Amino acid sequence: MRRADRLFQIVQYLRGGRLLTARMLAERLEVSDRTIYRDIADLIGSGVPIDGEAGIGYLMRSGYDLPPLMFSRDEISALVAGARMVRSFGGAAMALAAEEALAKIEAVLPPDLKDRPAGVAIHAHDAGALSDADRAMVDRLDRAVDRHLKLTLDYRDAEGAATQRIVRPLGLWFWGKVWTLIAWCELRDDFRMFRIDRIASAADAGGFRSERDKTLSVFFQREVDHCRN
Template sequence: MARTDRLMRLMDTLRRLPAPVTADRLAEETGVSRRQLYRDIATLRAGGALIDGEAGLGYRLTEDPALPPQSFSRLEIEALRLSVDALPRVGDPDLIAAARNALARIVATLPERQAMQATHVALRSFSPPTERMRPTVDMEMIRDACWEEDEIHLVYRDMEDRVSERDIRPLGMSYSEKALLLLAWCKLREDFRMFHCNRIVSASLTGISFRPHRVSLLRDYVGRMRSRAEPCPIARRAMAEFTGAGDEAR
């Protein structure tokens, strides 16, 4: 894990867990050794973080009073809370954890009354469990490839249970309650394809960048979606940047 990500996770953990938090608990939550944890605590303190406590007693994060508090309306707080609570219906575990950490970071900087509103029992999302299939591949790697514009080698099992191998140029993710989908340009078919992430058998980076081609691919895809009489909601969003629906990969 990158040093910046590690320090951010430590800050998130200090905000999220009831204080004081022991060094052992912090090390377990952040996935580092105790020795590394002590170094990270020292790094954060040197950078200006107000962290009280010491080894053997536990640590407590004190938000810097010099920073202006964030302020949201009660309706905005409710929208944030419900959005994060609803994410398990459409997201993968890494995305869900990231959203919860982000919310904890926001709540930690709210004035006391608004922080209490964010944890109020009235702000909960309840829904029956779904039979949504979860992906079995590393979604973090796939998301990174979308951002970094790196090609991916897939082993894919289609809806008719046929297995194929192909290199793709991943353009973006589509999240829904039924499936997690990956929009990509398939070099094997020389066309756009939508891959069901739960049907990806394996995925690995090829080491090839498609950065010079991303903009033209998205432009072509948006053009196709515009020609449809009734584009789907995802395709409408693509008019601004990317995304979509398309033919299931085959």
């Protein structure tokens, strides 16, 4: 969990009005007591009205609420354009999440920026580039990446030859019309990229633990080195 997310969660827990100890917060957020003490001190220093002390517990004075999100006009344009692209070219679950995120952003915008999202003149239309099956596969692969799940892929290469691969999904790349899965292929014992429109099926094949030489960052660095040479 990012530190910013953890601080937000601490505020949410303390807004419940109950006295919570550092140990209780640490267990909920899966961090050390020392981390909670440091986070509480930083929140108090930034003006959040938290009362209490170490060894006794903490609570928040009533009436406090988080300040509204503040975005510049350019930031709103970027968020809206990105959400529209995800809605047109992402998986079905991604598209729904993009819609919900836009609604949440619009709900907290100040009055002078309320009309900004509707005025963004950047749109995206897939023109049938992605089928419903492709959208479902994007979501399927995205979940596997997030949960560190190996997959058994039924795949057809560029020549149409069928093959079956057990892979460790690492990330997804979008190339304008085509999504590809970046994965560690256990058959080839190397990184490989698989076009999702050539994946006939993807079945769970158990979990995997990240290994230092089989990560997305290692793949990226190898690609950079290859381009330089």
